[in-house]
Structures are given as C-alpha cells and as structure tokens.
Amino acid sequence: MKIGIVTPRYPPTHAGGGEISVQLLANQLRSHEAVDGLRVFSFDGSSSETVEGVSVERLYDVPQYPYTLPNEIAYRKLGAEDLDFDLLHAYNMHLHPAVGRLSSERNVPAVGTLNAYPLLNWADIGVTPSLQRRIYESTVLRLERPRLRRQIHNIDLLLPLSGAVERVYRDHGFDRADYRVVPNMLDDDFDVPAAADEEDAPELLYVGYLRDSKGVRYLIDAIEHLSSPLDVKIVGDGPKREDLERRVSEKGLSNRVRFTGEIPYEEVTRSYATADVFVHSGVWPEPFGRTILEAMQAGLPVVATNVGGPAETVQQPDLLCPPEDPVGLAEAIQEAYERRDSIGPANREYVEETYHPDAVVPQFISAYEELV
Incomplete structure (x- = not known):
C-alpha cells in the first residue's frame, strides 16, 4: 500500500501530543511490510525534507482560523501534488474537510483520526471558550460548520482515539459515520531515568x-x-x-x-x-x-x-x-x-x-x- 498522511503540523514543529502521535505512526508505517510507500504532507512551512526516515512535504504555512481558509488552501495545495496513493490518512483534525473533499473527487479511500473537537461548540463539551472563540463559534463557525461537516462525511472511516470521542461525535452530527476506535500508541523509546536515592517527600x-x-x-x-x-x-x-x-x-x-x-x-x-x-x-x-x-x-x-x-x-x-x-x-x-x-x-x-x-x-x- 501507498499511504499519504495529511496533518497540520509535523515535528519538530509544535511537537505536542498530536504531533508526537502522528510521528510515531509515520515512523511505524515507514518500515511496515504492508506499506511500500509513505509521504507526510504538513502545512507548517514550505520545504521537502526527511524526518527520521520519513518523507515530509511541508506545502504551506496555513492559519488555524477560520477553518474554511486553511482547508481551501490545503485542498488546492494537495490537489497540485501527485497523489498516487492507495489511501489518505487525515490526522490532527483541522484539515479533515480538505482530505474528505479530495477523497471523494479522486476516488481515493480515506481514514481520519479523531483526536479533538474543532468543529463543535466548546461549551457543549465542558471547555470554557475564550471570548474570541465564542465570537467565532456564534458567527463564522456557525456558517462554516454545515459545509465542513459534509466534507468530513466523505471520509470512509473515522478512527476515534477512544469510545468517549466516538460518543461525542455521534451526539453532534456524525451519527451516520463509520467508526473504529484505534488508540494512541506509546513511544517505545520513552525512557524514565532512575530515581535518586535521597528520600523526598511523597x-x-x-x-x-x-x-x-x-x-x-x-x-x-x-x-x-x-x-x-x-x-x-x-x-x-x-x-x-x-x-x-x-x-x-x-x-x-x-x-x-x-x-x-x-x-x-x-x-x-x-x-x-x-x-x-x-x-x-x-x-x-x-x-x-x-x-x-x-x-x-x-x-x-x-x-x-x-x-x-x-x-x-x-x-x-x-x-x-x-x-x-x-x-x-x-x-x-x-x-x-x-x-x-x-x-x-x-x-x-x-x-x-x-x-x-x-x-x-x-x-x-x-x-x-x-x-x-
């Protein structure tokens, strides 16, 4: 299989939990016997490089908001690439609509990892939104959401990190989607130093x-x-x-x-x-x-x-x-x-x-x- 991974950022750019997770996946797929081609497309710069043996194409530095803009940019930039892949994997959420759109138009199957809730109103899931986020949700996102949701529905299979994520998405407009829970993997190279001998407070x-x-x-x-x-x-x-x-x-x-x-x-x-x-x-x-x-x-x-x-x-x-x-x-x-x-x-x-x-x-x- 030839696989293309699409993610907003890829290490070393903003190497938080989501970026660490997509890198761990890419590193494993690169050497897997079932995979004979792998490229990562990210939108955090403009360069072609190899990161720990993985081919990474940084196509553009997109803004995060409003979601329609980075997805339109990603759609056009990816559309100009040679997407000779058997499958596309959308990771880290923000560009899932672009991948769904390309998947439908190019007739290339796609999966999308669900590891965040960018299209939902944060107050609905227990997150206190900033004033800027509340204004965005009540104006631009309210208008953007139907189209972005339709584009995500073009992704063939959604891969939530947990059953809890699946339940949230089913309750918020994605009840007809196909799901399979696949969790994050641990970092096999994670190493904790030995604790010092001195007696510290618990x-x-x-x-x-x-x-x-x-x-x-x-x-x-x-x-x-x-x-x-x-x-x-x-x-x-x-x-x-x-x-x-x-x-x-x-x-x-x-x-x-x-x-x-x-x-x-x-x-x-x-x-x-x-x-x-x-x-x-x-x-x-x-x-x-x-x-x-x-x-x-x-x-x-x-x-x-x-x-x-x-x-x-x-x-x-x-x-x-x-x-x-x-x-x-x-x-x-x-x-x-x-x-x-x-x-x-x-x-x-x-x-x-x-x-x-x-x-x-x-x-x-x-x-x-x-x-x-």
Missing part, C-alpha cells in the same frame, strides 16, 4: 496545560482532604496559572504545591521518576491523554476523572472519580498512594501489552486494507 504529579477544562483547581482543593502529607508538582503552563497560584496561596498550601511552568521534555521524564502518583483531573471528554500513557510506562499509579478517554485507560475503577469532586479525587489519590507498589508495575505491564506499537499498528493496517 509527591503527586500533574503534567499538562493549565486551563479550566483540565480541572487543576480541584486537585488543589483535594489536598485539604488527603490523610497523607503529599506534596504536588504541577508541570506546565497556561492561562489559568496565575489563578491557580493565587488559589494555592489563599489556602495556605504554598509549601506543598510547586509550579514548574513549561519545562524541557527531559525534565518532564525526571518528574515521572520522582513522583508517587500521577493525577489527571480533567472535567471534559478529553480524547485520550498521552501523559497518562507516559505515567503508566514510568510505573506510576494514575488517578483520573471518569470522563473522556482517560477513564478508558485507567484500569482500576477505584482510581476513577467524578469530575469537579475534590473529596472523591482525594479518596482516589489516597487509594493510589497506599497501593502504589502493586498498581505501578501492573500499569506498566498493561500499557506495554495494550498500547505498544506491536498492538496498535496492526489495527491501523487492518483498517487500511479493508478500505483498499
């Missing part, structure tokens, strides 16, 4: 963006309900950092909560090594959660809210709690801390079996072959 770890939908304020509130004196390290930055730091100060918890801000990836891995429990306190149906995979690879117990994809990854029901519930979160954290020596190794074994490339890539290949 520590909870959060890694992620600091915005309302991440529910970090409920993690801060949960500290007061813990029976064990656990400190908290919050890794990441975002628009709510100042509010969260103020909340910590007002509760007199400054000696127990540390904000690192955004730090290099190597330091993030060291944070996994020194933590005792990883906490994901989100209040919205997050599609997946790559940091949860990393925490499990590091041998940590993971506490999460029972909403979205993370609830499908955490295998211990008593480590899941309702969103926006500091008391429930504290109880789950306490349970995880007390059982960390058994849960941590079990998590590492589980993700190696379930999310290793050897387990996930065949799911992609199976979907490709059925369409081709």
Whole structure:
C-alpha cells in the first residue's frame, strides 16, 4: 500500500501530543511490510525534507482560523501534488474537510483520526471558550460548520482515539459515520531515568496545560482532604496559572504545591521518576491523554476523572472519580498512594501489552486494507 498522511503540523514543529502521535505512526508505517510507500504532507512551512526516515512535504504555512481558509488552501495545495496513493490518512483534525473533499473527487479511500473537537461548540463539551472563540463559534463557525461537516462525511472511516470521542461525535452530527476506535500508541523509546536515592517527600504529579477544562483547581482543593502529607508538582503552563497560584496561596498550601511552568521534555521524564502518583483531573471528554500513557510506562499509579478517554485507560475503577469532586479525587489519590507498589508495575505491564506499537499498528493496517 501507498499511504499519504495529511496533518497540520509535523515535528519538530509544535511537537505536542498530536504531533508526537502522528510521528510515531509515520515512523511505524515507514518500515511496515504492508506499506511500500509513505509521504507526510504538513502545512507548517514550505520545504521537502526527511524526518527520521520519513518523507515530509511541508506545502504551506496555513492559519488555524477560520477553518474554511486553511482547508481551501490545503485542498488546492494537495490537489497540485501527485497523489498516487492507495489511501489518505487525515490526522490532527483541522484539515479533515480538505482530505474528505479530495477523497471523494479522486476516488481515493480515506481514514481520519479523531483526536479533538474543532468543529463543535466548546461549551457543549465542558471547555470554557475564550471570548474570541465564542465570537467565532456564534458567527463564522456557525456558517462554516454545515459545509465542513459534509466534507468530513466523505471520509470512509473515522478512527476515534477512544469510545468517549466516538460518543461525542455521534451526539453532534456524525451519527451516520463509520467508526473504529484505534488508540494512541506509546513511544517505545520513552525512557524514565532512575530515581535518586535521597528520600523526598511523597509527591503527586500533574503534567499538562493549565486551563479550566483540565480541572487543576480541584486537585488543589483535594489536598485539604488527603490523610497523607503529599506534596504536588504541577508541570506546565497556561492561562489559568496565575489563578491557580493565587488559589494555592489563599489556602495556605504554598509549601506543598510547586509550579514548574513549561519545562524541557527531559525534565518532564525526571518528574515521572520522582513522583508517587500521577493525577489527571480533567472535567471534559478529553480524547485520550498521552501523559497518562507516559505515567503508566514510568510505573506510576494514575488517578483520573471518569470522563473522556482517560477513564478508558485507567484500569482500576477505584482510581476513577467524578469530575469537579475534590473529596472523591482525594479518596482516589489516597487509594493510589497506599497501593502504589502493586498498581505501578501492573500499569506498566498493561500499557506495554495494550498500547505498544506491536498492538496498535496492526489495527491501523487492518483498517487500511479493508478500505483498499
């Protein structure tokens, strides 16, 4: 099979969770016996290059909003390329309409990974939109949405990262689409350094963006309900950092909560090594959660809210709690801390079996072959 992957960005450009995931997929497909041709088309510059053995064509640097504009640009730029592929794979959401349009016109089958909710009104899925986003949703997006949705419907098979993502899309205008859940794969090269020998205070770890939908304020509130004196390290930055730091100060918890801000990836891995429990306190149906995979690879117990994809990854029901519930979160954290020596190794074994490339890539290949 010859496969073309279309994505808004590709590493090293903005190498966040989505970009890491599409690169992991491309690296695996490049050497797979069923794939005899692979090219990635991204829209984050103008160059032809090889990234870790993968041929990458950066066709243009498109804006993110309004969605019609980058999709029209992508449609025209891709249409000018020699798309001699057996299948197109749209990744990272924003250019799915362009891929659906080309798939229909060129009679080339297409799949689209669902790992975000760009065409939905964010308030409908528990995300507090900025003023700019609210204005966009009520004006331009309201007019754009029907056409963009029709174009996405031309994609033959949608691949949500979790059952939670599929349910959200079915409830918001995509109930007639064909779905197959294929999760993110772990990074087989992910390596956590050995923890230092010195005795540090027991520590909870959060890694992620600091915005309302991440529910970090409920993690801060949960500290007061813990029976064990656990400190908290919050890794990441975002628009709510100042509010969260103020909340910590007002509760007199400054000696127990540390904000690192955004730090290099190597330091993030060291944070996994020194933590005792990883906490994901989100209040919205997050599609997946790559940091949860990393925490499990590091041998940590993971506490999460029972909403979205993370609830499908955490295998211990008593480590899941309702969103926006500091008391429930504290109880789950306490349970995880007390059982960390058994849960941590079990998590590492589980993700190696379930999310290793050897387990996930065949799911992609199976979907490709059925369409081709």
